[in-house]
Amino acid sequence: MGADGTHSLVARHLAGGPTSSSAGIVGFSGRTAAADLGPRERRRLGPRSGMVIAPHGAALYVGFLDPVGNAVLDAPEGRCAVTTGPTYIWGAMFPESAETDAFRALREEHLRDALLARFRRHGWTERPLEVIAAADPGSVAAFRFNAAPSRVRDLAPWPAGRITALGDAVHATPPTAGMGAGAAIRDAAGLLSHLCDVTDGSCTVPVAVSRFEADMRVRGSEVLILAMRTVRWILATGTPVGAAVVTAAVPVLAAANRLRRRR
Incomplete structure (x- = not known):
């Protein structure tokens, strides 16, 4: 299983080329x-x-x-963090x-x-x-x-087998949606869930992997669509027309935001 990131060697081998x-x-x-x-x-x-x-x-x-001040989970003593x-x-x-x-x-x-x-x-x-x-x-x-491509059919473009990949290795996602790491964790949980069907004898490993990859394609596509929407906005504002539209719209949006706060 390849969970080796955006430039995954495992996913490149499976897909026959780069996946992003x-x-x-x-x-x-x-x-x-x-x-x-x-x-x-x-x-x-x-x-x-x-x-x-x-x-x-x-x-x-x-x-x-x-x-530290807003810790959500208990952490072991002696933990070390830069922040x-x-x-x-x-x-x-x-x-x-x-x-x-x-x-x-x-x-x-x-x-x-x-x-x-x-x-x-x-x-x-x-x-x-x-x-x-x-x-x-x-x-x-x-x-x-x-x-990665945002279309479902373009993700994990290989026949299901005993080797698979997950996370950014399959659906490399810019951080513009704040969901990339969460999607990888969800992939891991999904793979574990499907592999549990193998242990109880209800399916084989290739079948479990195929079901996992089908779910992962849909989830990965959803996250990519959200992330790339912001990327397209950034790229659009770099054009003369986009810059002009944003320049005209910002004062209006700022005024509307001030009115909302006063209410």
């Missing part, structure tokens, strides 16, 4: 301690997550993480280009400063960029996003 290709966008992420932000920005961001897609193909996601206090995990996304390719060669504060310069060049103000400017330089990194 470039999604068309590049991501850059970092980690910013809440204490390193000003009081005003901490209040504005709050303990929540959100993403904005702006003109010229620029998107910024900011998510709140407090694994311990209230922290904002952010991700900047741009369409792939020669400039973003050059960014991927940069590291730490050089990469952080290049991202800030790009956002500023496209009209972003300092307030939403504070979370990037205050980031731990050592946490800033670049990622190339891959995506």
Whole structure:
């Protein structure tokens, strides 16, 4: 069974070639301690997550993480994590280009400063960029996003047998839906459930794998469709028409949001 990620050797062997290709966008992420932000920005961001897609193909996601203060599950004593206090995990996304390719060669504060310069060049103000400017330089990194085909019939395109794959090895998903890891966990649970039918004698391994793959194709397609919808929005705003539409729409949406809050 191959659960070896986007560039899976197992899935490539089964499919006879790559199971994913470039999604068309590049991501850059970092980690910013809440204490390193000003009081005003901490209040504005709050303990929540959100993403904005702006003109010229620029998107910024900011998510709140407090694994100690907001722990959901009991953890063993002596656990170790890089993130311990209230922290904002952010991700900047741009369409792939020669400039973003050059960014991927940069590291730490050089990469952080290049991202800030790009956002500023496209009209972003300092307030939403504070979370990037205050980031731990050592946490800033670049990622190339891959995506599998979103059609059900194109996922796991091989005859069912005793070897299979799951997660990003089959349905590589950009993080734009926040569901990729969850889909892989769901795949694993589904495979285990179907293999249990083998132990009770109700089916053979190839039959169990075939049933698992049929379910996985549908689930993977659903997640990919959601993730690629956001990717297409980011790419669309990078065109002259898309940038103009977003520029005109943002003030209207902002005004509507202010009215909603007052109510």
